[in-house]
Amino acid sequence: MKIEGQIRIPSGCAIAAVISKDGKRFSGEMITNAMKPMHDRSNGLGGGFASYGIYPDYQEFYALHLFFDERATRKNCEVFLKERFEIVKSEIIPTRKIPAITDEPIIWRYFVAPLKSMLASMQLDEKEFVAQTVMKINTEMKGAYVFSSGKNMGTFKAVGFPEDVSRFYQLEEYEGYSWTAHGRYPTNTPGWWGGAHPFTLLDYSIVHNGEISSYDANRRFIEMFGYKCSLQTDTEVVTYILDYLIRVQGLTLQEAASVIAAPFWSTIEGKTSAEERQKLLYLRTIFSSLLITGPFSIILGFEDGLMALNDRLKLRSMVIGEKDDKVFIASEEAAIRAMAPDAENIWAPAGGEAVIISIKDGAY
Amino acid sequence: MKSIKVTHMNHQTLNDQLRQVEGDCILEGCCGQRFIAAGMSERAITINGIPGNALGAYLNGAVITVNANAQDAVGDTMNEGKIIVHGNIGDAAGYAMRGGKIYIKGNAGYRAGIHMKAYKEKIPLMIIGGSAGSFLGEYQAGGIIIVLGLLTQNKRIVGNFPCTGMHGGKMFLRGECLDINFPRQVTAKLADDNDRDELKTYLDEYCLLFGYDLEEILNAPFTVVIPDSKNPYQQMYVAN
Numbered sequence: 001m002k003i004e005g006q007i008r009i010p011s012g013c014a015i016a017a018v019i020s021k022d023g024k025r026f027s028g029e030m031i032t033n034a035m036k037p038m039h040d041r042s043n044g045l046g047g048g049f050a051s052y053g054i055y056p057d058y059q060e061f062y063a064l065h066l067f068f069d070e071r072a073t074r075k076n077c078e079v080f081l082k083e084r085f086e087i088v089k090s091e092i093i094p095t096r097k098i099p100a101i102t103d104e105p106i107i108w109r110y111f112v113a114p115l116k117s118m119l120a121s122m123q124l125d126e127k128e129f130v131a132q133t134v135m136k137i138n139t140e141m142k143g144a145y146v147f148s149s150g151k152n153m154g155t156f157k158a159v160g161f162p163e164d165v166s167r168f169y170q171l172e173e174y175e176g177y178s179w180t181a182h183g184r185y186p187t188n189t190p191g192w193w194g195g196a197h198p199f200t201l202l203d204y205s206i207v208h209n210g211e212i213s214s215y216d217a218n219r220r221f222i223e224m225f226g227y228k229c230s231l232q233t234d235t236e237v238v239t240y241i242l243d244y245l246i247r248v249q250g251l252t253l254q255e256a257a258s259v260i261a262a263p264f265w266s267t268i269e270g271k272t273s274a275e276e277r278q279k280l281l282y283l284r285t286i287f288s289s290l291l292i293t294g295p296f297s298i299i300l301g302f303e304d305g306l307m308a309l310n311d312r313l314k315l316r317s318m319v320i321g322e323k324d325d326k327v328f329i330a331s332e333e334a335a336i337r338a339m340a341p342d343a344e345n346i347w348a349p350a351g352g353e354a355v356i357i358s359i360k361d362g363a364y
Numbered sequence: 365m366k367s368i369k370v371t372h373m374n375h376q377t378l379n380d381q382l383r384q385v386e387g388d389c390i391l392e393g394c395c396g397q398r399f400i401a402a403g404m405s406e407r408a409i410t411i412n413g414i415p416g417n418a419l420g421a422y423l424n425g426a427v428i429t430v431n432a433n434a435q436d437a438v439g440d441t442m443n444e445g446k447i448i449v450h451g452n453i454g455d456a457a458g459y460a461m462r463g464g465k466i467y468i469k470g471n472a473g474y475r476a477g478i479h480m481k482a483y484k485e486k487i488p489l490m491i492i493g494g495s496a497g498s499f500l501g502e503y504q505a506g507g508i509i510i511v512l513g514l515l516t517q518n519k520r521i522v523g524n525f526p527c528t529g530m531h532g533g534k535m536f537l538r539g540e541c542l543d544i545n546f547p548r549q550v551t552a553k554l555a556d557d558n559d560r561d562e563l564k565t566y567l568d569e570y571c572l573l574f575g576y577d578l579e580e581i582l583n584a585p586f587t588v589v590i591p592d593s594k595n596p597y598q599q600m601y602v603a604n
Contacts, residue, residue, distance in 0.1 A: 037396030037416070040375070267524065270545075314474045314498065317436050317455055332435055333454075334396025334414045346433060348454065348473050350523065351498065 013209035014041035014183040016330040017299045023363030028171030031179035035162040037334040045191030046184025047165035048157025050198040050205035051176035059152040061111040068106040069143030077144045085112035100164035138230040145194045150203030157196035180301045182207035199239040205301040208235040213294030221289035257354030259287040305358040314351030321346040327357045461488045472496045482506025498523030505532040512538045535589040555586035
């Protein structure tokens, strides 16, 4: 079976997200409902969810979710993990046997803390160490994939329709304050488990509807900084770009958005504030290789919020609404209505307009 | 009037049931079903809830009323009939429509009226009561697009890059539009008496439907945009 990278798959897709600005936790049922009216946007070859706040008892530890092709791979990988981390808990991720989801790999999670001695000898901070470990496993350990590596958050993905993926992973049992979801429509080849969204690194997760024309240019640039695009799906590079811009380079979310969806030169020229003009010019010049072209609507999940962003031409749809403490984002208004029939202030952000939703300080 | 509860119904079943009903019909509890009333003619359909993408695609004479917002690609390639939206409308409304009317009370998303066309007596019309997103009338080849900007004050009533690739048809924008950049191949000028008489004929029904006072709407300058020639791109690459 050929996987993406061997054959190119342009995708259609559906995305959705919901977050409580008060940091209140709620089950995965709501986000699952959002995906039902958008069923036809996917074709059953990929679905997934990211949730923040689901592991409060282990919030000090990195939660690694892994796919293994066989038992021996898991055993080998565990030996490797033990050399680098203190593993405080390891378990099979509970799943439900349903006819809609088949051929699942071995799916485990590990709550880990990097060994202090390793950090000292490698002279790395914790996050960089974890990120490098994820890259190492995904590129060097055949048959093992880390598909989630943040703290107090987790990604759940599979080959199937998103609502079935939710039932498979029993997401109604989890409670998080922020959820994102994706339904995939690869059209040329079979999808595979690692190619489903969200794509995550540390606590950054990306769901994406669209197709990134600049993938290879972006990939070549980002791989100079230690990232390895091993899942060979265009969306993966977006996660690494944002991790690089925000965590490594220290850009704000808004600045990162102005890099990947940089305004047109003419739009920058038309800015009335000289300071803003200069800043946009600077970002577009310095990070020109990280401009993402082609259609996209993405939702970035992170520890204390969400960011929604369209490509600057707005070649994909995205709608935002709210109700009480919750903010909803989806490819279609129908998805928002499925979560909250009486949602208010429904609007569609412009192309390249980043919408950032933050949880109130300390509320989660 | 017959009413169908369509909650959780898939779009195929919905359209099948709709076809079986003779005469006018109300759809209750709609939530995202696509292609509603595709190709239908000679009847009135009212939709409560949110219709999905490509509402009234290839519409051939039916009159659709939406009491909420509508999503993307409303009236895709429609030929005849009317789509009345009491809320906002998503992206690419009236995509390649070749006849009929789309009346929107609220705002339109990106690319409203993309590649609208016209032929002889078939002159499609789209009226947007609020504002329109970027790329309004992209590749417009015919027909009439009107943006009234009634819901926005002191804000541009269309986004960036309107009329990109426009080579036919006409656009009326309420206001002087001094803050809007039009591409080189179109001419934007203030509407004269002839233009305003023409405009009146389009707005009559719209005002009646949404309860606006026609005189009040007309009590403002309008900008008319038309392409400079029928084939402005003829010499884009080579002189021939």
